[in-house]
Amino acid sequence: MVQKKAHADVRDRELSRKKLIAAVGKLLAKKGFQAMGVNAVAREAGLDKVLIYRYFGGLPGLISAFASEYDFWPSVTELTGGDKQSFLALPVEERLATGARNYMRSLRSRPLTREILSWMFLEQTETTKDLDAVRQRIGQELLDLTGIGKLDPGVDGVALMAIIGAATNHLCARSGKIRFFSGMDLTDDKDWQRLEDMLVRIIRSVVSAGENPGG
Amino acid sequence: MVQKKAHADVRDRELSRKKLIAAVGKLLAKKGFQAMGVNAVAREAGLDKVLIYRYFGGLPGLISAFASEYDFWPSVTELTGGDKQSFLALPVEERLATGARNYMRSLRSRPLTREILSWMFLEQTETTKDLDAVRQRIGQELLDLTGIGKLDPGVDGVALMAIIGAATNHLCARSGKIRFFSGMDLTDDKDWQRLEDMLVRIIRSVVSAGENPGG
DNA sequence: TGACTATGTCACTATTGAGTGACATAGTCG
């Protein structure tokens, strides 16, 4: 007996919309962004692809809807560790370190975000542009909270955090594809701990070296 | 008058092989790895796609041939700055800093390598695996030359260089796709200088902090 | 020159993709 798409018993626009949006997530998790297409999504949702055009105007619209519903990026709250008061009580370099550490942990726990991240390396579409704008905004918000501007002027805090963020993105994105990177086992939590420790150490060293340039 | 693929006047297997290999590079530069396919490559080469199967066994074989011919990765010589003697005369942290700086510069000057790098984020194929193995080998060779093992045992040099390498890869790979990353303008040489300075500073700070843990 | 093979082209199949128009029916309102 062949598995066949039967006529639906019920007709519910909202339900179908939700099914399609969910299908994007499922497909992303199963096959990555590369397999994304109207045919594949419709198949995954068990619905007809025409609905993608009717309800979302096409695949980009559907993906946008998915993006605005899924919590791709860690929130500022997540990055500060939840308790804003005690976060703000920390010295600047410890705020940066906390943010960096939490960003890495958050990204590690978000496989779909990592998939999107990988995709953004390759293609710049309206969708990835939107997603990236959100990421940039959150990053800016975090940097403002850390008071990075109050660092010693001899320390280029923006460049420092760009490097930290880039490294984290790269390591997390690749962790789904390869095992070893530059001597680190990206499947091993112990090695991730080492990377995390090093991120923190880098921030502390650079900032304190800026404060005491004489050594 | 329609531009049409005419029968070739000469028949030269080696020349055709070279044309096909060159076409891979051209296509990569023009459209990226995503557009890679037998049809596209053959069109670019002005030859028939059958030859790809006959001479290379298929697209992966052709790409391998391309990979082994093109100098994707900076050589160790390039990373050490050419003069091995004076490189080895430097203190360990300066060797690391030099290697990191030269790696960033080399990657910035290799658009095709950046394209491949982006692609490797997304897909793990035999080809990308081969290329990555070479990268890992060169990286290891460089690390051996720097004598990273002779760092203060309190400093996790492998983790440090993994982060530096990851950041460089990410920033260079994305520089072809987006303009701004985390407050840095990836089209502006001045900002690249800031990033380079920060890489060097990170290495110096972390290493010297390891040597003088008391501050 | 004639015969053979390597080289290159063409034509075809089969699959997959995006996108559209026609149709069927569930749900709803009178």
Place this chain on the structure above:
DNA sequence: CGACTATGTCACTCAATAGTGACATAGTCA
């Protein structure tokens, strides 16, 4: 119940892809 619309399915077009078999001819050697 009858009519209308929203919802969903189907059937198609058009383009592009990977791969293969048949054919044409340039180059070469006897």
